[in-house]
Amino acid sequence: MISLRAERGWSQEExxxxxxxxxxxxxxxxxxxxxxSLESLGAIARGFGMDIVDLLSAPRARESYPRxxxxxxxxxxxxxxxxxxxxFQAGKSGRRRKK
Numbered sequence: 230m231i232s233l234r235a236e237r238g239w240s241q242e243e244x245x246x247x248x249x250x251x252x253x254x255x256x257x258x259x260x261x262x263x264x265x266s267l268e269s270l271g272a273i274a275r276g277f278g279m280d281i282v283d284l285l286s287a288p289r290a291r292e293s294y295p296r297x298x299x300x301x302x303x304x305x306x307x308x309x310x311x312x313x314x315x316x317f318q319a320g321k322s323g324r325r326r327k328k
Contacts, residue, residue: 248276
């Protein structure tokens, strides 16, 4: 669900509005804190403009973490660089939303 929402550039608020659910509920489902009912899944599918079967068979985004170097100092440097890239992207997307 997160990957479908991200592909469209929608916020949780946008998906919630399109599906008739609250953004809070959408966030809880995405974080695995709530299990949606069949009715809620149907609403989410309609929000995406798709059939519930397509929603349930949509590929999931996989978290991929780069393999870090064997040397501890290299591994720390690589991890820091990776974190810097993530924070930079988060900052860019945050600025885009405020416009």
